[in-house]
Amino acid sequence: MSVRPPAPPAHTSSRRRTRETGTFVRDTPGSRSLERGLAIVRAFRLDAHSLTNAEIAAATGLARTTVSRLTRSLVDAGFLEYDIASMRYRLGPPFLSFGKLARRGSVVLRLARPLMREIAEELSINVGLAVADAGDMIYLDSVRRSRMGVLRRAAWGGRLPIAETALGRAWIAGVAPSVRAEAFAAFAGTYGARWPALQREVERAVAHVERHGWCGAVWKPGMVAIASPLVVPGQSVHAMNFSFPNLGGDTARQERRSGRLLVETVARLRTALIAQGAARERGGPETR
Secondary structure (H helix, E strand, O other), rough: OOOOOOOOOOOOOOHHHHHHHHHOOOOOOOOOOHHHHHHHOOEEEEOOOOEEEHHHHHHHOOOOOHHHHHHHHHOOOOOEEEEEEEEEEOOOOOHHHHHHHHHHHHHHHHHHHHHHHHHHHOOOOOEEEEEEEOOOEEEEEEEEEEOOEEEEEEEOOEEEOOOOHHHHHHHHHHOOOOHHHHHHHHHHHHHHHHHHHHHHHHHHHHHHHHHHEEEEEOOOEEEEEEEEEEOOOOOEEEEEEEEEEEOOHHHHHHHHHHHHHHHHHHHHHHHHHHHHHHHHHHOOOOOO
């Protein structure tokens, strides 16, 4: 795992601190109203694709009056739609294009796709790339082989809980200690009495990443899942995973063999990203 550089003195410009630490920094305060509006948008999930004001308030912890004002503004702007028959809100059409734009703009995904396809074709396994958002990992892409042997892209935009999955635990291993501490504090509130035991599992996974470069976790019965963090200066921490059916036999040996390949694949991607970043700083052409 890469070691983050020490933070420059606080009196330096926020842009310089952003560049030198690889973490976004700004001295100006953010907008509280905007943060609340974005919390409302995040409340919508695959299992909660339409919500009432009361459900939004419960999911976000915001007051009903605040939710009512913000949902009104979001409807007026077209970011939410209101279904009069069911009296529920749902995300508006702009979000259909936002997902495509986010994926198209991802330098990491653009360079990762050929590697992901190569591994999926060679080994007939699922290969995914994800980033963190509000307690979950979001798939940027997942190359999967169907039962008919056909490769397909699936599950982009899908969410998995950070604390319970190999992807999330690899991400935790890759972030700065301060970010990890903030995540643990949030998980303590989310999981309650379950958190102490879950935290021990997460810490074991982090230790495994530090020793071997990857970790595993059981998320779906019958599937083996391993993941490794991708830490590159100037980029958000990502995580890549391999998953495949557990066909019996020596599962630990399967994990070790796949883990070595996963670490090598992530290293190849990291090298390509660093080279592209260097080319961009020199004003040369980017890798496409």
